[in-house]
Amino acid sequence: MNKSTEIFISFARVGALTFGGGYAMLPILRKEVIDIKGWISEEQMMDSYAIAQVSPGIIAVNTSALIGFQLHGKKGAVSAALGQVFPSIVIITLIAAFLQQAFLIPVVAQMFAAIRIAVAVLIISTAITLLKKGIIDLFSAVIFSLALIAILGFSISPVYIVIASALSGFFYKALGGKRT
């Protein structure tokens, strides 16, 4: 199979299976591009996600485009982004055209309540994995704690949190933190 087509299909699968926003995508993305395809490393996924987070646009699409670029250049970026949005466009168009009323049926609402619990399981499992990858020493533990306090306690935008942590990581390392 053509590389671009392969990327498109993989990311279409991720798009079709992600319920909820950017965070909910990570467990599915991991399964597809790390566990199944072995295309990138866990660190590469986190870095791409962080960059997407501070960039304008849709986080999930930007993450996909950046990973796609690392796999197959510009063609890879476009294939990944289009793959990611393809299922959404199809599903939403069908719903908008025919199915709007279905979401008012109680049993459907009930099913979605249960799906959200499954999504919680997936996100928490991903959080545990990423905690192990992200917190490797005392300094990263401090950044983790400060970031968590900033967002939980003060509702500071993730954009600023990512920028601040990038700067602090840079200055810490630049000022000789390597010795630790």
Next chain:
Amino acid sequence: MIYWTLFWEFLKIGLVAIGGGLATLPFLYDLTVKTNWFTAAMLVDMIAISESTPGPIGINMATYAGYVTASVLGGILASLAIITPGVILMMLIGKAMDKFRNSPLLLKVFYGIRPAVAALIVYAAWEIIKVTMITSAENLWQAQLKFPAIGFFLLLFIVNKRFKIHPVLLIAVAAITGAFIRF
């Protein structure tokens, strides 16, 4: 021409909306004021449907809003427009990353970012725990735990950890269970 205006408006949203999820929402509200494409009340329905269907919320919202405005082609154009600025930017950043892949500078920056991303995801986990397993209340300490949901959560968590099943299978199992049991 409606298609061109639609494309242009969503291109602009893609350029300024930072933060994901419902970050596009304020700009869509703005469109309800500026244009007569759709109303604010319709936006609420769009959010509910966007959040309960697969795919990124921002794309779902764009497709929906585009469809309401100019049918099938409108939905496609709005979605493509909203992703265009981000995708171009990612290509530029990807190129820069290739060049500096092993540069110490980049490694230093990412060293700081990774724990922060972990924190953001813990936060996301907490938000979804609140929505699914705790009944809403004014204050957190007045809130009550939804025990059936917590039980189901633990069950799924153990199954997921033990058997490493595909995320979709987990979602499917939950959907089927949800058809019979109310959480």
